[in-house]
Amino acid sequence: MALPFDWPADPRDDEFLIGPSNARAVQQLERWSTWPVMAVVVTGPRKSGRSLLARIFAAKTGGGLIDDAERQNETAIFHAWNRAQEERRPVVIVADAPPPEWSIKLPDLRSRLAASPTIRIGDPDETLMRALFERQFLRRGLDARPELIQWLVVRVERTHVALLRAVDLLDQVVLESHKRLSIPLARATLEEAGLIPGRPPESMENP
Helix, strand or coil, rough: CEEEEECCCCCCCCCEEECCHHHHHHHHHHCCHHHCCCEEECCCCCCHHHHHHHHHHHHHHEEEEEHHHHCHHHHHHHHHHHHHHHHHHCEECCCCCCCCCCCCCCCCHHHHHHCCCCCEEECCCCHHHHHHHHHHHHHHCCCCCCCHHHHHHHHHCCCHHHHHHHHHHHHHHHHCEEEEEEECHHHHHHHHHCCCCCCCCCHHHHH
16 A cells, blocks of 8 residues: 655655555665665656655665756766765665666766666556545645546556646646536546547447
């Protein structure tokens, strides 16, 4: 089941919800003392909570964090990696993809990242999708009944981006229409946006 991640974090941060798709990543971070080097590369889809997870880890361990690493100065990353080894304080490097998919020009950095473990967060599984829908609706003050959430879990693409897009659209349509959040409203809204497939014509549904 998805559970609140109990590592201490900044109170302004959301809790990190754990499901089968990201539990292994959490376990690998918890065992940081067994890493071959004091650095790790964390990858995963956008909006998957990878940066939040890295921030929580850095807060717990007193380590460093480099977010959006592909867009950072390679020399700065190189020095941060070396400093982590000297001080024995781990550094988490968050990137869209691990090397060699992430093209690195600096040879010394390339070799150091090749020696670093890579941890990947996957797309959300059904359990995590349900927990994320519940949290997102709660944050927006929307009354989403269990049957609606289950309906969404079955139909919305299992990606963090699609889930957030669906919640944003439903939040907007409820605000503009002053209607109660329901399955018919969700179906009409998400079909129009192309987030779920449309229903076949009635003649095809009932031949």
